[in-house]
Amino acid sequence: MTAPSPFDTRLAKLRARMAETGTDLVALGPSSHMAWLSGVHPHGDERPVMLLVSATYAGFLMPALNAAAARKDTDLPFHPWSDDQGPETALAELLQASGATAPGLSVVLDETMRTDFALRLLDALDTPRRRFTEDTVGLLRASKDGEEYAAIKAAHRLNDEAVKAAFAALKEGITEREVVALIQEHYKANGATLEFCSVCFGESGAFPHHYPGETALAQDMAVLIDTGCRLNGYPSDMTRCGFFGTPGEDYLEVFATVERAVQAALEAARPGVPASAVDKAARDVISEAGYGANFLHRTGHGLGIDIHEPPYIAANSDAILAEGNVFSIEPGIYLEGRFGVRLEEIVILRADGPEIFSEMPREMQRGT
The missing domain is CATH 3.40.350.10 (Creatinase/prolidase N-terminal domain)
Incomplete structure (x- = not known):
């Protein structure tokens, strides 16, 4: 049959x-x-x-x-x-x-x-x-089924490889657009298409939706890469951050705060929990560290065939999270004129909590 x-x-x-x-x-x-x-x-x-x-x-x-x-x-x-x-x-x-x-x-x-x-x-x-x-x-x-899970997972495995390659290719003088082209070529070589790509050097990272330009990488610059591909009809989405050179105490503090916010949101995300509670868990960490005014967006969005779809992880959301939901957790701190840090995971909600699609650690990426 x-x-x-x-x-x-x-x-x-x-x-x-x-x-x-x-x-x-x-x-x-x-x-x-x-x-x-x-x-x-x-x-x-x-x-x-x-x-x-x-x-x-x-x-x-x-x-x-x-x-x-x-x-x-x-x-x-x-x-x-x-x-x-x-x-x-x-x-x-x-x-x-x-x-x-x-x-x-x-x-x-x-x-x-x-x-x-x-x-x-x-x-x-x-x-x-x-x-x-x-x-x-x-x-x-x-609520994603098994075939959707497999497609989203495959897209994220490829995305991991592309982002690792991008950070490995960083060198003094390379431009944001050149890194985008490298990422896009990695997708194309592996049967995927570019869904979006934001590469941010230095103060460009203070704009959550920065459009990559001709900014060239120099010593002691923060780097933020938020990118996703589409493979077999489903997208990936991930943000990783790092520093080219030696990060100052201010960058280390902000990075650590955003990482704590991600962990708090992951801990709060459970079936039956309001999406707004996950947003609050991340936002409270950032506010308590004194950066509340610098967290400029919701904590997350759903992901499926569309890169943005319900459920939305926001303070004003009335959605109740359910097993099988796929969504992002992506708190950020943006300091205008200096740098921005956003760490993003796409997760699927299981009975005992979220499973992260990416296998690339969130640790700070370093280059010299």
């Missing part, structure tokens, strides 16, 4: 969740939600494309010119439409097949769908009650 595909399993879980939440119809646009549920990631433009799921049917509204390319990724039925016909008839047929014609249906909309797609669907329904995906697809996506 052939084992069910992960997409069959996810569709079954979604239907179970729809029953639990009283949801009649889930509508997804060409997004990471659609890719996660079906494996289909069609080109997104102004032509309406949707995946509709009801208790008894799942099918696509699909522009005819995209159908052949999308067909290789799914066996779910298509309701195609051509440019000269428009999507109205195909959408009506899809809704009929889905059993979504009664008034007052409870409809979940993909919050990342184009507004004109969503309004077209709502206009075709009779007095629908709509909400977004947080208690259906979003909730299910936040």
Whole structure:
């Protein structure tokens, strides 16, 4: 007997969740939600494309010119439409097949769908009650399965190698952009693509989202590298810091404080704990050390198909962490005009606490 595909399993879980939440119809646009549920990631433009799921049917509204390319990724039925016909008839047929014609249906909309797609669907329904995906697809996506874990782990193993190579290549005069190019080439040589890369020398590290430039490395400069690749559809994300030359007491103090904040957040992260409590654990360490005003962002973000997705590890988050959640822990201290230190791990939450994906130690990287 052939084992069910992960997409069959996810569709079954979604239907179970729809029953639990009283949801009649889930509508997804060409997004990471659609890719996660079906494996289909069609080109997104102004032509309406949707995946509709009801208790008894799942099918696509699909522009005819995209159908052949999308067909290789799914066996779910298509309701195609051509440019000269428009999507109205195909959408009506899809809704009929889905059993979504009664008034007052409870409809979940993909919050990342184009507004004109969503309004077209709502206009075709009779007095629908709509909400977004947080208690259906979003909730299910936040708990990673074994295949997702393996993909994220592989991306992080490659990321470790790239970051180690980058620190090893540091020399006086090398520029931030040259280090980015080295990292990107390492990804490419190993079958991955660059997701993002921020290399920060000296005072550049005081900007959490610094865009690498022509700043050249010199003696007694702090170094911050925050980078990630995408491998087999899933990203990695990690930040490591170091010093080129001899760090002063101020840098050592800040580095040690950020490391304590990471450890406190890791200790606080458990299933059933509010995400805000993990943020507080890290923030309290930094505030008590006198750097509270220099911690400029939330403690973390979820990671899956998207590099940023729920749950968000923030003071204002009402998310309750659950086993299988994947998220970052990345406190930082930023001293304008001097340097910044951020240490970041991506973790998966297990029953007894977080498992870190990266195998590269967080210890200070040193170069001369």
